[in-house]
Amino acid sequence: MTEILKTEGLSRYFGAVTAAEDINVTITQGEIVGVIGANGAGKTTFINMITGYLPPSEGSISFNGRPIEGLGPRKLMREGLARSFQIPQLFLELPVIDNLAIALSAAQNDHLQMLRPVRTKGRLAAADDILEQMGITQYRDEMVTAMPQGARKLLDIAIAMLGDPKMLLLDEPTSGVSMEEKHALMDTVMEVVKRRQLTVLFVEHDMEIVQKYVTRVMAFASGVVIKDGPVEEVLADVQVQTLVTGKRRHKSTATEQGDV
């Protein structure tokens, strides 16, 4: 399998605080990798370093064999690395179709065009196509503010996909979405991901979602990867159950409560 993303000794410090330390990961093409961990475990710092939002303090990142550490979001997008956000980053006061049209013009490197309308026939067709794939066609001409949270998440992911990326990083795609909608949302996203043969790295708190949709899991705790491997193996790990999933109670907590 071809390696697509590799990090070596990746660390990020905020003064005396270690947000992520010595992360060594290799992801191959087509993998669907889940990133799990409690709040403050370093998941988002890891994603932010890969997507150029935060420069790493130490270590290296390569994408498709090319070093990308220190590159900003724009250059990473051109390299084929796209992301969605925990809180959807959309243009709220613009119609859904324009959110997509501007993304398409940027993907075509045509965003400085001054006289041709942004809504070209080709772009409208492409926008309609992704809206249909995501199942949110009914919001096409609505302002983003009129969309429910689940539909906004799908639009956020749809925009990330328009640049024809090779790899997609999803930051908590189901957060803020109701229990009933979560699986439908993930089914839709994974269907499109499969069709486009994308590699996906996604942060998720819901272990049911993790078990259902990923093949490999990286478990974070206190800024380090404590376990990386097949989903069943990682979720069965004692340390992961203690520090991440909470299936086993932490020894010190149990002692304090007089359980031992």
Place this chain on the structure above:
Amino acid sequence: MSLQKSEALMIAAAVAIGLAGLMSPNWLVFTTTLAVSKALVVLGVVMLMRAGLVSFGQGLFFCIGGYAVGMGGRFWGIQDALLLILLGVLASTVLAMILGLLLTRYREIFFAMLTMAFSMILFGVLVKSHNLGSTDGFSVVEWSVLGWVPQSGMGVFWLALVIGLLVALFLNRFFQSSIGLACEAIRENEVRVEYMGISRRQVLYINYVMAAAIGAMGGSLTALAAGHVDPEMAYWTISGEFVFIALLGGTGHVAAAFIAAMLFALVRTYAVEFMPHTWQMILGIVLLLIILFLPKGIWSLFTRNRRTAS
């Protein structure tokens, strides 16, 4: 590239206003000329507002446009109005290309204050320049258009209408273009814009330089119409007036700037006529009413009607 309905309406309105000018009193022709000229500067303010930036220093380019006309005629013997306007546009563009490198790094109040600061620097320099008439400024020498010397205010009136129309048609397309929408996208969410692969600074830079060039046209036309330039053109209250008119019209359509500039000119003319010592209060009340009842400006009246109809 076919003509849009709103573009056809703007052309028809410009022709109608041009013809109406033949039957109108001189004061109205003059007021309309100044309103169209100022609307061009206001369009620059609107361009920036669409990108989420408020400039309190557009008077800088208004003044440069005006002084380029004055100095071009007085010191370099240029008489052709089109060349004089071009001189103002070039001077403003060059300055905006330099200032834009710094200003596009800033947002909100910092951008507003910096733009005002640069405008006030020019004001200070002109006030101290005795060769340029200091606080009194100086008169614009006689000018012509392609060899034709206008004998009345009608010449600059038509010139303003033609330039105003061309700029309006261009900006109408610009606002619907990729870069026009990118400006709105930057106002809405800069993070997403960067993750789409768009350089927000590049887009804002181009937008700022274009707004400056258009503002200079307004200043040049004002100088040609008034026949006089003075440092007041760069004073912050003049820039505030442009922001006032932009808020009055709203950012919904290019035509809004022209409608608002004309309304502003008429309200001010009558307010000064009937309440010479408290006319500013009338303008303040008008702005207050607009903000309260039409927060998206006069143009929202048209879009509201359209929504109701549909």
